[in-house]
Amino acid sequence: MTEQLHNLHYQVLKDTNNMATSLSELKDTEQTAPTTPHPVFIEVEQRCLISAEQLKRYSNPDELPTDTRTAPDLDVGFGQQRALKALQTALDIKASGYHVFAAGENGLGKRTIISRLLTRIASDAQTPDDWVYIHNFTDPRTPLALRLPAGHADLLQQQVNHLWQQAKKRLSQRFRSDQYQSKIEAIKNNTHQKESQAYEVLNAEGKQYDLALTFRSFDNKAVFVHPSQLQTDNEDNENTDQPVNNANKKVDVEDSKETSVNGAEDNDTEYGNSEYETELNNFVQKNHMQKRLSQLTIALEQLEDEANDAIEALHRNIAQRALQPLFAPVYEQFIAHPLVVDYLKAVFADMVTHVERIVNGDDEEFVTAVLATTPSRYAVNVIVSHAPDSGAPVIFEDLPTHLNLLGHVEQITQLGTVTTDVSMIRAGALHRANGGYLLLEASHLLEHPYAWQGLKRALQSRKIKLSSLEQMLTLTGSLSLSPAPIDLDIKVILLGEADLYYELLELEPEFDAVFKVRADFHDDVVRTSEHELALVAKMADIIDYANLYPFDRHAQATLLEHLSLQAEEQDRLSLHSDLLIKLLHESNRHARLDDENIVTATHVTQAISDMDERSGYLRDLYWDELKNGQQLIQTQGHAVGQVNALTVVSYADSEFGMPARLTAVIQPNIGAGEILDIERDVDLGGSLHAKGMLIMTSYLRALFSQHHALNFSASLAFEQSYAHIDGDSATVSEGCALLSALANVPIDQSFAITGSMNQLGEVQAVGGINAKIAGFFDACREQELTGQQGVVIPMANVKQLMLRDDIIEAVKAGSFHIYGVHTLSEALTLMTGLPIDTMNKKGRYRKDTLFGKVLSRLMLWDENQNEEEDIDDKKSKKKDKKKRKAKRQKKEDHRRKDTAKHQKNESEVVDTMNGRKEVIDDEKSIDNDENAKPLDSI
Template identity: 35%
Template sequence: MSTSSFPPALAPEQLRRCCDPARLGFASTAELEPLPEGLGQERAEEALHFGLGMAHPGYHVFVLGEPGTSRHTTVFRLLQDMAARGRTPPDLCYLHNFEDPRTPRLLRLPAGRGARLRADLQQLVRELTPAIDAALDADSHVDRVEALQDNHKKREEEAIAALGKAAEAEGLGLLNTAEGFVFAPMREGQPMSPEDFEALSEAEHQAVEASVETWTLKLADLLADFPGWRQELQEAIARAERQALRPVLAHLTRGLRRHYADLAEVLAFIDAIRDDVIDCVAQGKLGEEEGAEEAEPEGPKVGFQRYQVNLLVDHSETRGAPVVCEDNPGFGNLIGSIEHLPLPGGQSTHFSMIRPGALHRASGGYLVLDAGRLLTQPFAWDGLKRALRSGRIAIEPPAEAQGWSSQATLRPEPAPCQVKVVLVGERELYYLLMENDPDFSELFKVAADFEDELLRTPENEASFARLLASLVRGAGLLPFDGAATALLIEEAARHAEHAERLSLHTRYLGDLMREAEYQARRADPDVSQVGSAAIRAALAARARRADRYPRHVLESTLEGSTLISTDGERAGQANALVVVELAGERYGHPVRVTATARVGDGDVVDIERETELGGAIHSKGVLIITAFLAARYARHQPLSLAASLVFEQSYGQVEGDSASLAELCALLSALAQAPIRQSLALTGSVNQFGEVQVIGGVNEKIEGFYDLCKARGLTGDQGVLIPAASVPHLMLRPDVVEAAAAGRFHVWPVATVDEAMELLTGLPAGEPDARGHLPRGSLNERVAQALAEMTAALHPLHPEERPAWRKSVRHNRFSGS
């Protein structure tokens, strides 16, 4: 039976819906205005406007959709528009806390004044040392200190002299020896010699010794007062230094006070600097810094580090609200961190080593994060949720946040978390978070779901052309002519796997356009615009770069290693079509499906499942085939066959039900012993009623079988059976369409398994009459007869014991749909 007796195949215009360049109405994309808004994303943009405009807590936004659909571009466009109308947030600074250095204080300043304050304090620090030295080296101060020291010295000398003079009345003299002050008996104004002292009587000895002991105690009491007197001297000198420094520091900070008169916190910090400088000078500690090292090799002295400001976030160049995108949302990059300097035996840090996170930089504005990257970073997701729930950004290491670290570190004052967070991720991730994280729905109440496709209408084709023009200008490419633009629209429909829809995966289209421009310039360096030939060349080059797998499959089939027939007939054997996806590219090729049938207990064995090579969906398809057989042919009798189905020469996982039509046809062919034409291949899934259902990858499947037939030689008898519901999805390659137009290749739509079997075998399927009887010689009658014979062979009963189903067998009653 030749294809001329087959039902009509699909017309060429049904195999690929072409776009007429003349209908687009332009000669080049240079004539088109760029598309100002996102195409087909009105619903998602409405959700974004709502979420970003809500001032209440928890209305953060999760943008979900497929990668490459311009989600980030649209989000940033909306954020930039909203940010331009927003208020610029204050600068964020950290200051040394003079009362508790471990808890640096947060300072919020009007935008731009943080950098000015930092520069002013650096200037102050540079002027401190010479000003202090000048004040303390001034003649008036030096004379005053010397006078205080002289008076102190004179006071000590006069006290000792008075004590010595009082002791002379009792015949003792106060001598200043190398070992200190001692009392000695005197005679005629001179210390008594040892000989004279020995000449004294015992009573005189005792009297002298008692007197020396008494005056020695008085001397000890006097000397005990000296440290107090020296402390009084130091206090007097410190008061003198304070009196000398106060006017100097007042002069140094006068300009600061005038410039920051409206900022009470800055004035308080200036006062704290003044008091600390005075105290440190008075205590001799100026130049010391608790547990810190010099922050910059050429910076100010370490002792003055605490007088500066750590400018965490500088908004001096920001106009409106900030928009921050953090590409690496680790815990530290998100929440902020505290750096440490290694020291012998430990680590050191101080307030100037606090580093901001993305939440600080985006505070008062918008923060965009990739959800997938965020969730792969340890502690980052918990840190973000904690900040959003509390409304504060607490900079603390993860160990500190979890409460299982005892390492001493800083505890900076938390900054307010006033930010709108936009998470961008795939749909599966959104649904997983919604189902498994109770906090997620409380914090991200708004979902902006981006469309992947656009309905293909003349109006939308015109808008899509403007979108392509925007991509051309955005990438700095040569203009594309009308024919090239029309071909890009067709490629968008092919990428969408639907002739009536356009894919919004602009990343794919942008890559194709860049590659087309490369091909155009390669063909003609002086080219002024890109034509359709360059796009076809780019598509061909892309196919060649990725054709290793399909080429090896084709070569294996042509050389006979992989057994696929494209001519002849055989019962129980059909050419199914499969799709393989590798590295983002999809390839279709045929695979042989075989079926065998024999007497059994009604089991249809899926060899793929039995060997653990079949996936759950494929196994489901085989079970549906079993249900179809039982419902159609064994409604009034036991299903007494044992059948087996297998993908021949498959050595990997088999998944999906798009080959269930081929499996069912092979099994029916084996039961009816009706040979299947091997020049035909088929794809589609079936339900329990034998209806053929839509499948994916229909274009690649058809093209895979076409490539094999073309390599072996097109005869005009070859073709593919596809589900009728998949006809709107057809966007076949131009060469396949040309072959179909010339009658060398065919594509037939089928709605039921009966239609498929009629095309495959050339036999009429056979419709039951009013009593349910099938026409003799029809395919269904042959299947029913084969199953009845199996039942009879399995249940050999006496005529009087035959149940009602035996009568059904005798009359070939058909019980299916």
């Protein structure tokens, strides 16, 4: 009972001590900094204070042109010498695969820069050849490609069109002339005369057998019949067949070959039952004449073929004599191009062969002639044509689909039938840029199916082969043309971001073999007087192109300063063309609204302010929450374990800075120095944020674990933060909050702090420094500027400061301060007002330092832990003693039990022995008495 009371007394004392510690940490609003600043604090403050002159680098208007109309000429490759050198290397190498990927952020003007450079190079380059597709008279499904010198494609098309028109006209005249008609009539009359003579001879021979030659009315076939049958037929039919000399009718003797079994002709089915079939001899004679008629018919057919051949020969002769004078000059015109001459000769031969169809216009391939246009059979489809001495083409394809890149064959549907021809072949961007340069947006190219595969295949084979994408996608069986491939000589430049380039290298094995050169475009350039003038020249070029008002020198200076702000570096200038163009246009608008014909610095400032306001919706929501007290930010007073960290919220094309409360809570006598990152545990912290936490944890362990065990655990959290957090810029803030909580030393809430840190305690630069400072300044101004507030930043970030003019004025007035630190110790001194790591002669931190206070509390927690362990040891020993005593008692009881049992057994043995003795004695007594008494008496 006494032992239990002692343990309870110890636990009460322990809880009371911890409660007092927690209460002292929570009394943050009552804790204040020492009234007299520590000398170390004064030294650090003076050393780290950033002057107003360091907060922004101004451009000197006197070094700039009076206005943009007097600006120097623009250097197209300004600031991008590395990229242009890589581009020139690719252009100089003619080997396969030396195409270019221009890597850089969007908005740098990559397309404009490359286009202007290529246009300048292309103007002095050799003009590439023209290409046309023509009809293949041997295989119409495979149109032929002809290569012509620049300017000759249109000429050939014009000449062929002219030839067609003239040929159509001249052939029509020749074939409608009296001379032509008389020759045709002569051939036909001659043929008819021979036919009539042959029929007359055969008819006379038939009369010898009493047979007459006639033509049946229903099929116009010549047959021999008996005159009596002819009379019957005439009575049965109103239309009488003439039996003689019909030279205009074609004789068909197919039925005359049919005979009966006995050799007679079987006319029962065709003429009915003839009453004249009486004698077999008549049938034999008739059959004989039918055979003679068949022989005559064959001869007459040959005669007609000869007549047709004569007519065709006449047509060819007339066509050749009519067309030869038309084609001869064109042959001479293209005598230097044998393939063209061969094509023209093929056209000539085809027109001669199809002269009748051309004249009559009764065929699909020639029907377009009626509309005074060249039919597709003779159409010259100009795929690409260049003016002579126009230089190489520079093409940008903004919609790089498979069809737009490689071309395609169109189709039309007529009466449910899909048709196409050589005139429906359409050129792609590769055709138009052949012999020159093609620019493509890489992201757009990858958006369209088969576009990359088609481009890669063309560049690797160095040929443009048209293929039917419809068949590839739909697996249809419709026929299409398969035009001959065209030789490809081109340089392709893909435009995209660097991340996309590396993704393509990883995912497309052949990408590096096709695009062997990467041209890196820089985001910014060193800020020198020369480069400032070059940027003014760029401004002037944009102003002239957009027809804007000129900008005076002060407006130019303001723009340059804003470009330096966008570069986040005093000594650098942003090269983002999109931002500059936007500012120029919006500044010009303000000048126009003010009825001024020149843009001033005031107009530029208004434009910047308008852009900031348009993108400030989320920022205004935050400030509204700060005003109404929903967002807890303290810019005055002191607090333990609480720091004003600085964050940047980025969305779309805008960002703004704001303070965020960071708190640290210590749990003494629990754990071994573990630090819980709440953001990370709930998946709101990124990997970089976690890295910063681990670095800070490693730093603390290196500082204190060598002196005392880290008998505590801690937790860190960004209060009222519900979005994803990443980056290591809060590492210094987290270190300050944690050390403040460990030492139970308050932090001045008039300060906000940002910075990365390494394991040695050195503070490193962070991003978004200007937005972070502006965010805390606005918060202080909202709550009241006291003259004590300020921001602690890495000293490495001082060169990146391009602050707003109102912040700079506040710094000059002493109502706001900015400090740059090199180490965490300097930051802690500014935040707590105490020296941090001063050591005594024994090599230990002095008790009046921040680290000394941390060690004191660690020692206290260590002592408490030791006392608890001693009590636990006593309890353990007592329990062990009880266990030993109980064990001894158990052994003694067991021994006593064994002894008693043994004694009992011995007593039983003695009693047994005594009983046996008495029995023996009785037996002896009986034996002695046997002699004295009889047996029955016993």
